[in-house]
Structure formats: C-alpha cells, structure tokens
Amino acid sequence: MNWKNAIKDYQLYLKIERGLSKNSVENYERDITKLVSFLNEKETHISPTTIDSHLIQEFIYQIAKKLNPRSQARIISGLRSFFDYLIFEDYRKDNPTDLLETPKIGRKLPDTLSHEEIDEILSAIDLSHPQGERNRAILETIYSCGLRVSEVINLQISDLFFEEGFIKVLGKGNKFRFVPIHQSTQKYILNYISYIRNHITPSKNEEDIVFLNRRGKRLSRQMIFMILKELALKANVEKKISPHTLRHSFATELLKGGADLRAVQQILGHESITTTEIYVHLDKSYLADVVNKYHPRKSN
Structure with missing residues (x-):
C-alpha cells in the first residue's frame, strides 16, 4: 500500500464511517501529508504499513522547531488516528505513534464579547446597503443561536420552524439538532428573505439556502470572517x-444567566459536555458570586 492510496481510503473512512465534515477530513489529510513531505525530503521510500516510530519521532522533532505545542499535539493526534485506522483494516499490527509523548498544553479559554461590544459591531452595519440587512441577519443568527459559521452558511429555508420557535441545524458529523431562535432574530431573517433575498435568483442547488451573495450562491466561511x-x-x-467568538459569547451569557449546562450542550451541539464546561471557567467574578449566593455557610 502506498501513501496516496492509504490517504484516499482513510478520507473515505472519515467521511462515510465517522461522518466527519469536509473541513475535518481535510485537516486529517493535511497532517498525514506533512509526514509524507518530510519523507520525500529525506528521500526515504517507505510505506505507511512499514514506517516505524523512529522516523515519526524524527518528523515530530523537526516540526517542533516550527509549531507551537498545541499544533504539535494536533498533528500527533491526527497521525495516531490514521495508524489506528490501518490497524483496524489489518494493514498494520502496531501503531508507531504509541510511544510519542504529546506536548503538554494549557486549556485555552475562548475570547468573548460583551453585550455592548456586540451592539457596537451590529450598529456599524450599513443598513442602507442590501447586504447590510443580510449581514445583520447572519450575525444575529450566529450570536442568538450559538451557531458555528458552517451551520449558518448551510442554513436552509425549509429548516426554519418559526411558529414553533426553532431552526433545524446540520452540525458536525452530519448530525441535525433543533435550536431555539429568538423572535427578534426571526424578524431579521424574515425581513432579509422578504425584501432582499426575493430579488436574488438563486444558483442551481442553492434555491433553499437562506443567506446568498449577489450571484445567488451561498456565502463562504471566509466571507463571513471578513464581514465581521x-x-x-x-x-x-x-x-x-x-x-466563533459570537458563539462563545452566546454560551457564556447563557451560563452566566443560570442556564443548565446540559441544555447549553444540546443547543451548541457539543458531543461531550467537557467541551461545554470550558465556558464555566470564563468569568471568575461570576463564579465568586455563585459561591457567595449559594454557599451553605453564607448565613453564618
């Protein structure tokens, strides 16, 4: 088995068996490609089924000079997953990454925005321009529903259940979830659809997509990054x-307001509650207020 075929088979496995998104599959592929490039530079002709831990350790040592510990840890994790797949398919008997020591990394807390900062950003939108109404609806949807950018660009009109107060969202792993949507956000989306989008001719296969550019195509992730x-x-x-900062801010405000951690997990579409728990650590003053208010000895 050569590297090209192994990577192709692995991509299919990630997409079909594990249901990962296109971006996730590309990230895994990128990790393996870095290793292959390293082997090519060394002119080392060795297959994915015979490569040993020494060569991989040498590769990790080289990238450690250029990448921070978090990036190193991600690449090691990606390679470990790839070789686990080869074992699963009986191409290998062992995983050459098992003896690799993953760099220790601190838990990175996400940035958040205050209510005032978000209002200032939304107030900066030029509503006299047709794209202004669209951009306000997009950012309000991300913030008020806690959506990922990929979820908002793929949002469909047929998934808007405004009478019930929900939208259906396609999240990671091609899993659907229902997310509550506030009436004010519903109003922004309906205004955009009624007065702006109805003057745009959607491209083929984009007829049901909510947010379109002037050519009738769904927006790219990069476009929304640039807008914000x-x-x-x-x-x-x-x-x-x-x-993603808007999503972080949404989750933080829910928990600060007393929302149940499990409920926030379901709204955000986190597979593990440990991912949601990171928001509990964002506001130390909030944690102190909780202790002062609910401590069993507060009346003593």
Missing part, C-alpha cells in the same frame, strides 16, 4: 475575534 472583521474595525472593537 471589517465591522469590528469600524466599531473600534480591538479584540481578535471571529464568528
């Missing part, structure tokens, strides 16, 4: 932010 970046600059919000 430009608005933050215009609003003088100096934090380094992305559409």
Whole structure:
C-alpha cells in the first residue's frame, strides 16, 4: 500500500464511517501529508504499513522547531488516528505513534464579547446597503443561536420552524439538532428573505439556502470572517475575534444567566459536555458570586 492510496481510503473512512465534515477530513489529510513531505525530503521510500516510530519521532522533532505545542499535539493526534485506522483494516499490527509523548498544553479559554461590544459591531452595519440587512441577519443568527459559521452558511429555508420557535441545524458529523431562535432574530431573517433575498435568483442547488451573495450562491466561511472583521474595525472593537467568538459569547451569557449546562450542550451541539464546561471557567467574578449566593455557610 502506498501513501496516496492509504490517504484516499482513510478520507473515505472519515467521511462515510465517522461522518466527519469536509473541513475535518481535510485537516486529517493535511497532517498525514506533512509526514509524507518530510519523507520525500529525506528521500526515504517507505510505506505507511512499514514506517516505524523512529522516523515519526524524527518528523515530530523537526516540526517542533516550527509549531507551537498545541499544533504539535494536533498533528500527533491526527497521525495516531490514521495508524489506528490501518490497524483496524489489518494493514498494520502496531501503531508507531504509541510511544510519542504529546506536548503538554494549557486549556485555552475562548475570547468573548460583551453585550455592548456586540451592539457596537451590529450598529456599524450599513443598513442602507442590501447586504447590510443580510449581514445583520447572519450575525444575529450566529450570536442568538450559538451557531458555528458552517451551520449558518448551510442554513436552509425549509429548516426554519418559526411558529414553533426553532431552526433545524446540520452540525458536525452530519448530525441535525433543533435550536431555539429568538423572535427578534426571526424578524431579521424574515425581513432579509422578504425584501432582499426575493430579488436574488438563486444558483442551481442553492434555491433553499437562506443567506446568498449577489450571484445567488451561498456565502463562504471566509466571507463571513471578513464581514465581521471589517465591522469590528469600524466599531473600534480591538479584540481578535471571529464568528466563533459570537458563539462563545452566546454560551457564556447563557451560563452566566443560570442556564443548565446540559441544555447549553444540546443547543451548541457539543458531543461531550467537557467541551461545554470550558465556558464555566470564563468569568471568575461570576463564579465568586455563585459561591457567595449559594454557599451553605453564607448565613453564618
């Protein structure tokens, strides 16, 4: 088995068996491709079924000079998954990454925005321009529903259940979930659909997509990043932010307001509750208030 065939088979496995998104599959592929490039530079002709731990350790040592511990850990994890797949398919008997020591990394807390900062960003939108109504609806949807950027660009009109107060979202692993949507956000989406989108001719296969560009195609992830970046600059919000920052801010505000952790997990579409728990650590003053309010000895 050569590397090209092994990577192709692995991609199919990730997509079909594990149901990973296109972006996730590409990230896994990128990790293996880095290893293959390293082997090519060394002019080492060895297959994925015979490569040993020494060569992989040498590869990790080389990338450690260029990448931070978090990036190193991700690549090691990606390679370990690849060789586990080869074992699963009986191409190998062992995993050459088993003896690799994963760099220790601290738990990175996501950036958040205050209510005021979000209002300032939304106020910077030029509503006199047709794309202004669309952009406001997009950012309000991400923030008020806690969506990933991939989820909002793929949102479909047939998945809007406004009478019931929900939208159906296609999340990671091609899993659907129902997310509550606030009436004000419903209003922004309906205004966009009724007064802006109805003047756009959707491209083929895009007829049901909610948010379209002027050519009738769904927006790209990069476009939404640029929209938010430009608005933050215009609003003088100096934090380094992305559409995911709106999702983080949404989750943090829910938990600060007393929302149940399990409920927030379901809304965000986190497979593991440990992913949701990171938001509990964001606001130390909030945690102190909880202790002061509910401590069993508060009355003593």
